[in-house]
Amino acid sequence: MxxxxxxxxxxxxxxxxxxxxFAPTQIFVDAFRLAFGFELSLEEARAPMGLGKWQHIEALGRDPQIAQRWRAQFGRAMSNEDIDHIYQTFLPLQAERVAAxxxxxxxxxxxxxxxxxxxxxxxxxxxxxxxxxxxxxxxxxxxxxxxxxxxxxxxxxxxxxxxxxxxxxxxxxxxxxxxxxxxxxxxxxxxxxxxxxxxxxxxxxxxxxxxxxxxxxxxxxxxxxxxxxxxxxxxxxxxxxxxxxxxxxxxxxxxxxxxxxxxxxxxxxx
Structure with a gap:
């Protein structure tokens, strides 16, 4: 050949x-805020870029600084159910805004x-x-x-x-x-x-x-x-x-x- x-x-x-x-990163920030009232920075949201979106949310939850703030706010680690909820919040936002x-x-x-x-x-x-x-x-x-x-x-x-x-x-x-x-x-x-x-x-x-x-x-x-x-x-x-x-x-x-x-x-x- x-x-x-x-x-x-x-x-x-x-x-x-x-x-x-910018389409995916800003929407991660928005999805965390809408789903749980949890604040992410745009820089934090960018860090796992390239992964699938569910896996991206999972990676954010495992970040030591984010995990510490999550535990302080909710008294527990981020669960798979939490990831599912953020992901389901993310999907319609992403589909709605991807045109921009x-x-x-x-x-x-x-x-x-x-x-x-x-x-x-x-x-x-x-x-x-x-x-x-x-x-x-x-x-x-x-x-x-x-x-x-x-x-x-x-x-x-x-x-x-x-x-x-x-x-x-x-x-x-x-x-x-x-x-x-x-x-x-x-x-x-x-x-x-x-x-x-x-x-x-x-x-x-x-x-x-x-x-x-x-x-x-x-x-x-x-x-x-x-x-x-x-x-x-x-x-x-x-x-x-x-x-x-x-x-x-x-x-x-x-x-x-x-x-x-x-x-x-x-x-x-x-």
Whole structure:
């Protein structure tokens, strides 16, 4: 089999749409407040980004500082029933507000069109549940983006990130010949780990995603020194998770793919 890339599998919020990944993070804050009158900061809500949303709430409940405040407020640890209640509060809020954060990240459409012209397939995985993704997919399609495959956190019984299952489901759905001919593009450490655990090349997005937490206006206004600091800070997290390449935003993806293709042609594997 010729050693060439066959597919790119993109994350959604912070990678392809929703610069800064604001749709899910603010709604975690709101869901905790509405469900239990419990206060989270936006920074705390961002910390587990990339996980499935139920698992995200669970991870927040296990955070030592949050767990301490929860116990002080309620006299007990967060239970699975509490997580279920917050999750059920989260779902309608997310479905309602996802439209406000559905804009494509600049350059995304041009990059995807280039990949399609080269014969690559486009897959996608997400921590969003299917109920939310059905609406987001409609909005993205209206803006010109419709991947060949969408796998959601609640689609598979095995679970979601950082496990490999969603990425591997894309491999099956897209009929890919070799997992090593796939590239996973993501803005979070669990998303990068998903790709590595699936045996794929991985590209980490440093400035448009949740760890940076910048709006598009923040990004455009940032001085080169500020961009360099954020790039180094987020890049260290994504490298630690196993990213083979780092880019600022999806608009910078094509040169990174060219370098991966060179390594693949030279006999390297992820």
């Amino acid at each position: 010729q050693a060439k890339l066959e597919a790119v599998i993109f994350d959604w919020a912070g990678t392809i749409v929703d610069f800064g990944s 954060h559905a804009d494509l990240i600049p350059g995304a459409l041009e990059v995807v069109d280039n990949l399609r012209r080269r014969g690559l397939k486009i897959g996608s995985t997400t921590g969003y549940p299917r109920q939310v993704m059905e609406k987001l997919c409609q909005l993205a399609a209206a803006n010109g983006y419709a991947p060949d495959c969408v796998v959601c956190a609640d689609d598979l019984p095995a679970g979601s990130r950082p496990g490999p299952w969603m990425a591997l489901q894309c491999v099956q759905n897209l009929a890919i010949g070799a997992v090593s001919h796939c590239v996973k593009v993501d803005d979070t450490a669990p998303g990068i780990a998903e790709g590595r655990n699936a045996g794929m090349w991985t590209v980490g997005v440093t400035l448009s995603g949740s760890p940076a937490g910048w709006t598009l206006q923040d990004f455009r206004a940032a001085l080169p020194q500020a961009q360099a600091r954020m790039r180094a800070q987020v890049g260290a997290q994504l490298r630690a998770a196993g990213a083979h390449e780092l880019i600022d935003t999806v608009a910078d993806l094509l040169p990174a793919l060219a370098r991966i293709e060179q390594r693949l042609a030279a006999g390297e594997r992820p």
